[in-house]
Amino acid sequence: MRKAVGPIARRSEVIRQQRERGGWVAAVLPIHYPRALLRSFDLLPIEVWGPPGIDPDHGAAHVQAYVCSIVRNALSFILSGGLDVADVIMVPHTCDSLQGLGSLLLDLVRPRQPVVPFYLPRGERECDIQFLAEEFRAISRQLEEITGRSPSLLELIECVKRDEEADGLLGSLHHRRNELALNSYEFYRVLRAREYLPSEDFVELARSCLACAAEAPNVGVPLILSGIVPEPMSMLALIDELGARIVADDLACCGRRLYPNGVSEDPFVRMAERIVRSAPDPTRGSPLADRSEHLLRLAAGSEARAVVFHGVKFCEPELFDLPVLREELKRAGLPSVIIEVDLNDPLSHQVRTRLEALLEMIR
């Protein structure tokens, strides 16, 4: 079978290209944000999930040791100049820790770039959509001031539709992952290119992958991966090495962001609808019943035989749900395992042992 993916442009290269053609860059913290709105201002969103493996000392001078490594690393990265390339820093209110980071950056540890925080509503009601749409309108006014640009509604709706196309293809990649001749590591490299590639480039990448899709034999124990972000990525290679494969995910950076198309003709409402109506997510306050149903549906659809909960240490939204989710999965005959990591730690032997134990149990 032909290899389904060629070289993927690196972040630095994509940023350089954006700069060269006169565009701006927005560094965006996890998880949900109005990507299309940023693009309408010619701001390329570059997501910052940590990043892993950096010197956390700068951050450690400002936040306590019991704050997760995503926030600590992000702060370190900002303070050490790692995000100097960005013109704007966007901080969605994802959790108490990211709230703290946003507030610190606005009030006490000011970076050179403007900081744009916004609040993510925790419900799925009509009022939540309306509120989020208004938040996006407020961000738009702020970006007008920062960039001096005023994109029209037509331009914005075009960006939204381009995003919908890219996310539709992202969904196809998820659903047809078994047909792509990619191992887990390669597959998630493709998916995670969505974190920094412009939508139009991601569409091209996704199409080229899907064009090579073909029926492939299902090898390896099918697993679901749930959590925030699959770091260190070497864990994915380990899963392959141990004779397992990820057949579906409930990751904050991937599967929880398979946004459905919006309905409204108002681009602000439409962007809000897409986020509020996406897959269940603890950071959006989704009921636990919805989360367990979603996981069970994923398992049924992918024939997964176990779930790996891969969390970042101190991540409260994830930790609160685990006992109930694991119990519901157990009731349905699906074993699960919890792996907890700090983004700065290499893949540990403990992780290997836990995965091995899980797989032995299934086999």
Add this chain to the structure above:
Amino acid sequence: MSVGRKMVYHVNVNLLGRAVLRWHRLKAERRGGAPRGWKQEYLAPPLSISPRTKELISRHYLAGRYAHLGRKVAWVTSGAPVELLKALDYYVLYPENHAAVCGTVRACVEISGEAENAGYSRDLCSYARTDIGSALSGKTPVGKLPKPDLLLACTNICQTVLAWYRVLAQHFRVPLILIDTPFLFGEASEHVITYVRRQLEEAVPVAETVAGKRFVERRFEEVTQRSRMASQLWLEILERNHHQPAPLSVFDQFIQMAPIVEMRGDGFTVDFYAALLREVDQRIAQGVGAVTKEKRRLLWDNLPVWYRLRYLAEFLAERGVAVVASTYTNAWGELAPMMDVNRPWDSMVRTYLHPILNRGTGHKLATMIRMIEQYELDGAILHSDRSCKPYSIGQMDQRDHLVRECGRPALLLEADHNDPRSYAEEQVANRLDAFLEMLGV
């Protein structure tokens, strides 16, 4: 409610229960004075209102024990707009307060252990673990907690409460009302106010359905009025500490704040704080300070360390240090001016959007600086509370600002509000000693 159930409730709660608790209170008041081991040379005698505080809290939990006989029960977060539920005659339970009671009597480790055994991580908030452990096991130091018919979570103190109440909703299979109060990085904009108002209005029919009663606006106004009066009195009590020596330490405040948190909106809470204010004024008139030889005055930031209140009070008092103000106890009074009985809905939106925990790190720093000036404080202890990230993130920079820009020594003290396993006494004592040396005591 059937007549029989009404009778049982009335006899147990209003007649027998009240009588027994009153008798205990009177006995304690007659006995008076300080309990055994009280360090009278450093600390003023306990407040004479203390037996009444205990009676109020006990009565509250006693009413809860029999609540299912006649009232619907709501479990709510500490910053929830409880006036809505009180107007519908709910019995209202505050799991955070219950967890604090568990912490104070040092039952947290055993009860939260039940949650940990069920898979809840020790990295989760110790209030949440204590409460979930209690829900799973039925263990509680207050006898028995009533099961909720309704849950109300308001995100104005943290997102943790929502995660926690989602677990409770799943466990008890009851409706969860969410009042989502967007975090205020700056001022509250119009769409934020509209959003919260809409949620409050949408909450009413849900609460009515569960209660089986109609919401009456007049009753709501009455409850709001009582909330405002109690909060105002609480604020006045705290502000009496402008006086030197301060009549009330924050350790007293931590205990005496229970009614303003969990009995807000009740008439007897207003009476209670009126009585406490009289006692505080009496102390001022008599020149009684909470710390007998007050040499230095400090600010406390963040939640208390519930299981070591007395230790910390004595440790500091022995050295002539009075901790006289706290951003935490202040939070239950500072919003009183926002409560407007003539515009209860609008004022409720504003009040419940503006707790200190729903505002930025800069706002908290400004509050601390203002309190340091108003109370003429010499320094600050910032409790870096492992279980409360929203309160704690920012403290490292806030401390630096206090030291560098206000010239006030400030100490970051690592602990946890409820879980003693995250508290190292020797280390705390060493750090406090070093800090007090800097203060010159």
